[in-house]
Amino acid sequence: MTGHDSQKPAVPAALSVGRAVPRLEDPKLLRGQGQYLDDIALPGLLECAFLRSSAAHAKIDDLDVEEARAMPGVHAVLILADLMPKLTSGRMPLGASPTGGQSNSTPFVLSNSEVAYVGEPIAMVVADTRYLAEDAAARVKVAYTPLPVVTDARAGMSADAPTVRTELESNVLNSFNVGFGDVESAFANAAHVFSDDLWQHRGCGHSMEGRGVVAEVRPGDELCVWSSTQMPHDLYYMLQSMLGLDQDRLRVITPDVGGGFGPKYCLYPEEVAVPAAARLLGRNLKWVEDRRETFISSIQERDQYWTVEVAVDANARLLGIRGRLVHDQGAYAPKPVNLPYNSATAMSGPYMLPSYSMDVVIVHTNKVPVSSVRGAGYPQAAFAMERTMDLIAFKLGLDRAEVRRRNLIPPEKMPYTKKLKARSGAAMVYDSGDYLASQAEALEAAGWKDFPDRQARALAEGRYIGIGIANAVKGTGRGPFESGIVRVGQDGKVSVYTGATAMGQGIETALAQICADGLSLPVDDVRVIAGDTARTPLGLGGFASRQLVTAGSSVHLAAKSVAAKALAAASVILDVPQADLELKDGHVRVLASNRAISLAEIARTLRGAPGYAFPAGTEPGLESAMHWRSDSLAYANACHVAEVEVTPELGQVEIKRYVALNDSGRMINPMIVKGQVEGGIVHGIGNALYELMGYDDSAQPVTTSFQEYLLVTATELPFLETILRETPSPINPIGAKGVGEAGTIPAAAAIVSAVEHALAPFKVRISQTPITPEALFRLVESSKTN
Amino acid sequence: MHEIEMLINGRSYSGLAEARMTLADFLRHSLGLTGTHLGCEHGVCGACTVLVDGASVRSCLMLAVQAKGAIVETVEGLAATDGKLSPLQQAFQDTHGLQCGYCTPGMLMTIVELLRENAQPSEAQIRDAISGNICRCTGYQSIVEAVLLATGGKSAGRMSE
Ligand code: FES
Ligand code: FES
Numbered sequence: 018m019t020g021h022d023s024q025k026p027a028v029p030a031a032l033s034v035g036r037a038v039p040r041l042e043d044p045k046l047l048r049g050q051g052q053y054l055d056d057i058a059l060p061g062l063l064e065c066a067f068l069r070s071s072a073a074h075a076k077i078d079d080l081d082v083e084e085a086r087a088m089p090g091v092h093a094v095l096i097l098a099d100l101m102p103k104l105t106s107g108r109m110p111l112g113a114s115p116t117g118g119q120s121n122s123t124p125f126v127l128s129n130s131e132v133a134y135v136g137e138p139i140a141m142v143v144a145d146t147r148y149l150a151e152d153a154a155a156r157v158k159v160a161y162t163p164l165p166v167v168t169d170a171r172a173g174m175s176a177d178a179p180t181v182r183t184e185l186e187s188n189v190l191n192s193f194n195v196g197f198g199d200v201e202s203a204f205a206n207a208a209h210v211f212s213d214d215l216w217q218h219r220g221c222g223h224s225m226e227g228r229g230v231v232a233e234v235r236p237g238d239e240l241c242v243w244s245s246t247q248m249p250h251d252l253y254y255m256l257q258s259m260l261g262l263d264q265d266r267l268r269v270i271t272p273d274v275g276g277g278f279g280p281k282y283c284l285y286p287e288e289v290a291v292p293a294a295a296r297l298l299g300r301n302l303k304w305v306e307d308r309r310e311t312f313i314s315s316i317q318e319r320d321q322y323w324t325v326e327v328a329v330d331a332n333a334r335l336l337g338i339r340g341r342l343v344h345d346q347g348a349y350a351p352k353p354v355n356l357p358y359n360s361a362t363a364m365s366g367p368y369m370l371p372s373y374s375m376d377v378v379i380v381h382t383n384k385v386p387v388s389s390v391r392g393a394g395y396p397q398a399a400f401a402m403e404r405t406m407d408l409i410a411f412k413l414g415l416d417r418a419e420v421r422r423r424n425l426i427p428p429e430k431m432p433y434t435k436k437l438k439a440r441s442g443a444a445m446v447y448d449s450g451d452y453l454a455s456q457a458e459a460l461e462a463a464g465w466k467d468f469p470d471r472q473a474r475a476l477a478e479g480r481y482i483g484i485g486i487a488n489a490v491k492g493t494g495r496g497p498f499e500s501g502i503v504r505v506g507q508d509g510k511v512s513v514y515t516g517a518t519a520m521g522q523g524i525e526t527a528l529a530q531i532c533a534d535g536l537s538l539p540v541d542d543v544r545v546i547a548g549d550t551a552r553t554p555l556g557l558g559g560f561a562s563r564q565l566v567t568a569g570s571s572v573h574l575a576a577k578s579v580a581a582k583a584l585a586a587a588s589v590i591l592d593v594p595q596a597d598l599e600l601k602d603g604h605v606r607v608l609a610s611n612r613a614i615s616l617a618e619i620a621r622t623l624r625g626a627p628g629y630a631f632p633a634g635t636e637p638g639l640e641s642a643m644h645w646r647s648d649s650l651a652y653a654n655a656c657h658v659a660e661v662e663v664t665p666e667l668g669q670v671e672i673k674r675y676v677a678l679n680d681s682g683r684m685i686n687p688m689i690v691k692g693q694v695e696g697g698i699v700h701g702i703g704n705a706l707y708e709l710m711g712y713d714d715s716a717q718p719v720t721t722s723f724q725e726y727l728l729v730t731a732t733e734l735p736f737l738e739t740i741l742r743e744t745p746s747p748i749n750p751i752g753a754k755g756v757g758e759a760g761t762i763p764a765a766a767a768i769v770s771a772v773e774h775a776l777a778p779f780k781v782r783i784s785q786t787p788i789t790p791e792a793l794f795r796l797v798e799s800s801k802t803n
Numbered sequence: 804m805h806e807i808e809m810l811i812n813g814r815s816y817s818g819l820a821e822a823r824m825t826l827a828d829f830l831r832h833s834l835g836l837t838g839t840h841l842g843c844e845h846g847v848c849g850a851c852t853v854l855v856d857g858a859s860v861r862s863c864l865m866l867a868v869q870a871k872g873a874i875v876e877t878v879e880g881l882a883a884t885d886g887k888l889s890p891l892q893q894a895f896q897d898t899h900g901l902q903c904g905y906c907t908p909g910m911l912m913t914i915v916e917l918l919r920e921n922a923q924p925s926e927a928q929i930r931d932a933i934s935g936n937i938c939r940c941t942g943y944q945s946i947v948e949a950v951l952l953a954t955g956g957k958s959a960g961r962m963s964e
Contacts, residue, residue, distance in 0.1 A: 037899075039896050039897060040896065040899070042904070043895070043896040043901060043904070044888065044896065046901060046904030046907055047878075047881075047882070047888055047892040047895055047896060047901065047904070047907060047911070048838070048878070048879065048881070048882045048886070048888070048892070049836075049837070049838020049839070049877065049878035049879045049881075049908050050838065050879075051838075051904050051905075052837075053837075053840070053905065055831070055837075055841070056831075056837040058835070148821070148823065148824070222939075223939055224903070224905070224939055225840070225842040225848060225850055225903070225905040225906050225937065225938070225939050225940075226840070226842070226903070226905045273903075273904070274903060275840070275842075275903045275904070275905030276902075276903040276905060276939050276940055278939065307841075307844055308842065308843040308844060308845065308848075520903060521902035521903025521904065521905075521940050522902065523899075523902065688899045689899065691899070691945075692899045692902060692940075692941060692942075692945055693902075695941065695942035695944045695945065696902060696939070696940045696941050696942045697942075698942060699942035699943070700939070722843070722845050722847065723843050723845065723847035723848060723937065724845070724847055728937050728939065730933075730934045730935070730936075730937060730943075731929075731930040731931075731933045731934050731936075731943040731946070731947065732930050732931060732934040734930075734942070734943060734944070736926075736944070736958060737942060737944045
């Protein structure tokens with residue numbers, strides 16, 4: 018293994034799963050020797066810049082590229098018509114859809130007649146350097162005729178609203194109802210009915226590394242594309258069809274990825290334009306997104322407006338929920354519209370809900386297109402549900418945790434089937450978990466019981482402190498499969514190949530641990546190669562907290578199968594019955610004897626050699642490929658308790674304590690789990706308090722740098738207290754559940770619950786995120802005048 | 804075009820740069836020292852932090868010509884020549900102070916500067932020092948813990964495991 022610190026004690030074989038094994042990824046990254054997209058150096062590499070729309074909605078009357086083309090160092094200025102000879106379509110396919118195809122809501126590779134959001138790519142400049150490419154892009158002259166703009170999804174859905182694109186008849190992309198049970202009679206028979214309007218605002222994923230793509234033209238009409246993507250295989254399939262390329266002429270590689278968080282789980286126009294231009298010009302090309310481009314061209318998410326009505330019995334037990342969810346889709350729908358479906362079906366979360374009816378309306382606006390950002394619709398659902406729980410408690414004068422306790426699914430009801438279907442069409446079955454115990458443990462750790470005393474004392478000193486709680490469940494490990502190939506080399510070192518994508522989550526280490534245990538080897542003897550379509554024929558990539566569950570299960574099964582193969586081969590080679598053999602420390606040993614054969618030797622034997630006999634009854638190669646299949650999800654759960662202090666005069670929120678309990682099933686590496694949870698919490702805190710992607714009334718973005726759009730920094734945070742529970746999942750062979758998003762989902766709801774609680778003397782109701790100082794200040798002021 | 808020479812990690816480098824080329828681009832693309840990363844190119848994220856004549860700078864905001872003749876330290880210079888990680892780097896690995904590793908070079912250089920001024924920083928001082936470095940992955944906790952581990956400090960927080 019490159020870069021492994023040899024001074025560290027070797028991890029004893031067969032003991033790595035469940036331990037905080039130091040990450041194999043780290044040594045090279047810590048030395049600055051990672052290879053991220055922008056680090057790829059190729060001979061004669063030219064750089065690209067995109068001219069992007071400055072109008073939120075306009076007709077393009079004229080595009081004059083002559084001056085830009087004539088500039089020194091500029092090799093080409095390309096518009097859609099220039100690329101068309103290398104494309105099978107000028108419009109992007111519906112991402113991640115196996116049937117491909119375009120809808121009239123997918124974006125264009127480059128827009129040529131109309132633009133529908135600020136940031137939409139129009140033309141592409143190829144030059145010696147990015148500096149020159151940007152200079153030239155600034156000299157492309159575009160004549161626009163402005164068209165009417167839709168900035169608010171609720172206004173956009175009305176019949177007389179202007180359309181966000183002239184090709185549309187309506188801004189409503191889709192509408193449907195999600196529901197079950199008899200909601201009408203639930204409301205008719207309820208002891209109490211309450212209602213609320215909620216808004217959760219969009220933000221961007223903002224991985225520290227932007228998106229990017231490098232295309233290398235190789236002899237024989239071959240093309241190699243590197244992309245900072247979460248889904249190299251999808252990019253491979255899409256490029257194959259968009260460029261009309263032979264499958265053997267294309268290779269897609271994901272290098273080190275500087276964070277994904279959802280926006281890199283999408284196929285973008287630039288990922289088609291750059292390879293197409295490389296083929297057109299016969300040159301190696303690179304484009305790397307700068308931060309301003311992230312703000313105006315990478316996927317955003319979360320803008321949803323919920324109207325929620327809840328019916329409860331006299332004991333605050335849920336009878337029914339009904340309402341409407343308006344989802345802001347932005348200008349295009351690059352993917353099938355899964356997010357609002359996720360939101361609507363996830364709303365009831367860890368609670369028992371007898372009846373439900375949610376009308377979902379998906380509406381286009383003239384803003385950056387929307388797809389998944391960490392949590393993918395679940396944070397909004399958790400926000401809506403947890404706000405509803407708080408509302409019930411507030412209205413009935415009950416403790417907020419008590420209301421939740423009465424409605425949580427008890428452990429004896431597991432597995433619990435929700436009367437809803439997952440996106441795959443399978444029933445939503447919560448596989449395992451003890452939500453009551455989770456909540457009790459989190460409350461205990463956070464000192465929930467004593468809080469009223471502490472709050473009263475603080476109030477007497479003129480300080481406004483509050484505590485908030487939120488629960489969440491997340492369906493993880495989305496299938497239908499992920500690949501895991503385990504191969505023992507002739508030196509005994511093991512390679513794992515997978516379609517999973519590493520983007521910082523530590524998936525390489527976790528898979529290496531699983532493989533190492535399966536083969537009774539030190540973790541360092543395993544190397545994981547992720548995200549290369551030439552090495553792994555099948556794969557889906559990184560999203561929906563799925564990779565450890567799916568790839569992990571495949572690697573586990575593949576390692577087991579390699580182990581079985583090694584035993585079978587050793588039995589023949591050593592002429593000892595299999596029952597008398599064991600696999601240990603990289604060797605098959607004869608029990609009660611010191612005879613042994615190494616995995617390396619077995620691999621060399623199974624490699625075969627001309628003229629040498631092959632062990633009878635064994636197959637060539639010490640390797641196995643598994644594609645563990647699953648349509649069900651493994652449900653992780655979390656309970657977060659936040660404590661804050663609010664300064665009402667300033668609208669300022671200080672987080673005093675944050676306790677997060679997370680149950681993601683069996684943990685392969687608790688250190689990685691804790692890190693994922695902490696990162697997720699902080700993302701959610703950003704959503705709650707800071708991250709505001711602003712647009713003005715004409716849909717011009719007004720936050721296009723980190724000076725205007727605030728991310729959480731180290732000083733805003735308290736010491737994060739993370740409690741890890743471990744309820745194994747029965748639905749996969751390793752018992753794991755996903756963790757990448759579990760920390761984000763309840764965080765905003767917990768913070769808002771705490772802020773509202775701190776401001777209880779003002780009786781404010783907080784129905785939105787982010788709750789900026791200004792918004793908070795206004796709430797407090799208006800409560801004083803009311 | 805300007806001929807620029809500088810001492811980087813104890814080695815002399817030279818290259819040609821336009822007056823407008825940033826130090827970050829010069830390091831990364833002209834000299835091939837790609838360990839220094841760009842996260843925002845407008846001076847807020849800190850990913851591009853390097854030390855110039857001993858002081859941290861955002862190499863996306865400094866022009867290469869301004870660093871002419873300077874002594875520059877980058878992430879590539881932190882590990883020993885035999886590849887052994889520095890105690891700070893090792894602490895990052897031990898506490899899981901990095902996930903994607905993209906912000907890490909800037910974090911490390913910021914902390915190197917901090918530790919030269921204050922060998923035993925408190926948790927609050929550490930948070931303050933890295934408050935100009937954005938990490939989207941870790942939530943900072945494990946980075947703070949890395950610095951405490953490397954300096955023998957203790958967290959004021961409640962350890963719950
Ligand atoms: S890249 Fe220099 S501060 Fe962000
Ligand atoms: S480790 Fe990914 S941004 Fe810090």
